Amino acid sequence: MAHPSEQLVTVFGGSGFIGRHVVRALAKRGYRVRVAVRRPDLANFLQPLGNVGQIHAVQANLRYPDSVARAVKGADAVVNLxxxxxxxxxxxxxxxQASGAKAIADAAAREGITRFVQMSAIGADAESASAYARSKAAGEEAVKIAIKDAIILRPSIVFGPEDDFFNRFA
Structure with a gap:
C-alpha cells in the first residue's frame, strides 16, 4: 500500500460538520484530500487544516454526473458524507441521499475505486414511514450494488464542537 502522502481521498460533503472533521483527520494522517462541494469558494476555510496544497476543493453537483466523475478521477478512496x-x-x-449516493458510487466504481465509505443513518430502512430513512436505505443499497466492499456507517445523532444541531438550542 502506498504511503498516505501519495494517496488521494475525495470527500463529498467535506465542508459540512462531519466532513470538516474527516478532512482534518485525513490531512493529519498525511493524505491528500480533494473536497467535492457545490461551492468550492465556501470550502476555502478547510485549507489551513492541512499543509499547503494538501487540501483542495473542487466543484461537484450530484445532479451532474460529469462533475461527480471529475471529482473522483484519480482518487484512491472516496468518502460520501x-x-x-x-x-x-x-x-x-x-x-x-439516494440518487446522489448512487451517482458517487457509480462514478467511483467506473474509476476502479474499491475503498468507499458511505455515511448513512441509524434507522435507515426501505420500509420506514420516514422519507429520510427510506432515502438513506436506498443510498446504502445503491452503494452496495456499485462497490461490494464499501463501508457503510450508521450513526445516530452526531454532535460536538461546531455542530449545527445541539448548539442551535444552546
Missing part, C-alpha cells in the same frame, strides 16, 4: 436533515427547494431526500 452528503446528507440533509430537511428537504428544501431542490434538495430532496431521494435526490441527495
Amino acid at each position: 452528503v446528507g440533509i436533515l430537511a428537504e428544501k427547494g431542490r434538495q430532496r431526500f431521494d435526490t441527495v
Whole structure:
C-alpha cells in the first residue's frame, strides 16, 4: 500500500460538520484530500487544516454526473458524507441521499475505486414511514450494488464542537 502522502481521498460533503472533521483527520494522517462541494469558494476555510496544497476543493453537483466523475478521477478512496436533515427547494431526500449516493458510487466504481465509505443513518430502512430513512436505505443499497466492499456507517445523532444541531438550542 502506498504511503498516505501519495494517496488521494475525495470527500463529498467535506465542508459540512462531519466532513470538516474527516478532512482534518485525513490531512493529519498525511493524505491528500480533494473536497467535492457545490461551492468550492465556501470550502476555502478547510485549507489551513492541512499543509499547503494538501487540501483542495473542487466543484461537484450530484445532479451532474460529469462533475461527480471529475471529482473522483484519480482518487484512491472516496468518502460520501452528503446528507440533509430537511428537504428544501431542490434538495430532496431521494435526490441527495439516494440518487446522489448512487451517482458517487457509480462514478467511483467506473474509476476502479474499491475503498468507499458511505455515511448513512441509524434507522435507515426501505420500509420506514420516514422519507429520510427510506432515502438513506436506498443510498446504502445503491452503494452496495456499485462497490461490494464499501463501508457503510450508521450513526445516530452526531454532535460536538461546531455542530449545527445541539448548539442551535444552546
